[in-house]
Amino acid sequence: MPLRSFGRRTARPGAAGLLTLAALTGAGSAHAGTATAQALPAGCSGTSPITCHYAVSPGTYDVTVSVGGTSAGQTEMWAEARRLMLPATRTNAGATATYSFTVNVRQPEGQPTGQGGTGNPGLDIRFSGTAPQVSAVSVKPASQPLVAYLAGDSTVCDQPAAPYTGWGQMITTAVLPGAAIANYADSGESSGSFLSNSALFPTLLAKVRANDPVFIQFGHNDKQTSASAYRSNLTSMITQVRGKGGVPVLVTPPVRRLFDGNRLTPTALHVNGLGVDLPAQMRAVGAAQGVPVIDLTAQSKTLIESLGPTASAQLYLRSSVDGVTDNTHFSQYGATRIDDLVLQSIRGQHLPLASYLR
Known part of the structure; x- marks a missing residue:
């Protein structure tokens, strides 16, 4: 690219x-x-x-x-x-x-x-x-910059060591001066654990000012989260961000690279161990709360399936290149492709960060 x-x-x-x-x-x-x-x-x-x-x-x-x-x-x-x-x-x-x-x-x-x-x-x-x-x-x-906060898991976070790369580490190349990315995403977090950990959502929330967007992506680690608990966690974050004057934005989780033939499996699409379709639940919360939704699940599904089981491997971690095989976490190239999808939605939906993008 x-x-x-x-x-x-x-x-x-x-x-x-x-x-x-x-x-x-x-x-x-x-x-x-x-x-x-x-x-x-x-x-x-x-x-x-x-x-x-x-x-x-x-x-x-x-x-x-x-x-x-x-x-x-x-x-x-x-x-x-x-x-x-x-x-x-x-x-x-x-x-x-x-x-x-x-x-x-x-x-x-x-x-x-x-x-x-x-x-x-x-x-x-x-x-x-x-x-x-x-x-x-x-x-x-x-002086009074717009700060875009990221709340999420290891597919978003500032990964300290290569080859693991979160899309939040790559989106920074697209942001003009006057706006900054504050990446509070953290490895292993579910919607519930992020909400309750004092170093995560409470710390992020204390810094949010009027019109700051807060991008909320969870699902990878909500493997045993019920539909009601997942919706409640998301709704709580939305309510609290709005209470500070911020702009909550829901982001459905990007797919895992798990194929059945040429199509991704339900697990890849974040249907969890309880049978909960987490992206569908997030879309429903967005509709109910009047919150913008970046459907990264659908966007990344289209991308990964269009590349197919072989070519899509370069977006994730490969033993031959990275020393590890991992079909959840992204390579630097993969994180860049994923953040391009996020940017496409930010621009298309005219979200607060859009006017600060290159």
Whole structure:
């Protein structure tokens, strides 16, 4: 698939508390192995990858970076726990391109319960690629950004280690500055466990402001959840988000790659062990509550069945490529394909995040 298009953006002028481009340019270590050493921005070190760390408090920050430098480069930018902000971008020798993002910073990084590690306090940025180049970095607190919150499970969350990748880690490439993704999804969570864990829904809810969208995807781990309990859990989240002025959005779970011939099985389509068709129940709650529904089950079913049992494997984890076979969790490529489906629905339904998408 083609990469999303990124326009060049101009860094905003400095203000009180701003780590300006000038302040962060030329104060770090130099690239090794170049005829003319190029200094890295302050807080950055290494060559491939280049890692940068800024001791900021949890919150949301506007980040502007200039990639490129004295030699030709190809650079990707990742923030915090493997959130892709800038896909592979080429620059010619002596040229730079400037991009801006709004980044949510949380401690612990990644999954809110600390699965996979707690990361480092502050903001971490990693520039990777075949020849990463970065000449400037600016970080300042964001002023009243739109924050889109994600509530979900391991197919959504910030997975700390490759090859596992949640779609919430890839959707960040599509979001313009002024809006941020706050990914509170957590591995192994059902609708009930997410609702009751103080590190998850209650913590997310406390931060929601007027018009912030909250995307709610559960089903993979509701294997023994009754229809009434599932509907009650979803309805409770909807009511509480609305009480804060937020905009709840239900997302039916993406399919598992479990085929019977050329068609996905009921288990793949999230008919659980009690015979409950969870996506159907979520659609019904959405209709009853007047809440937008992104039917990711139907969208991903169409995608996976169109690819068939063999070609669809690349969206998930394969032993030959990833060292593990897993027909539930996504590869980086698969997470990108799934988040494209989510983005299609956000745009098509004109949800609050739509005006902030590239």
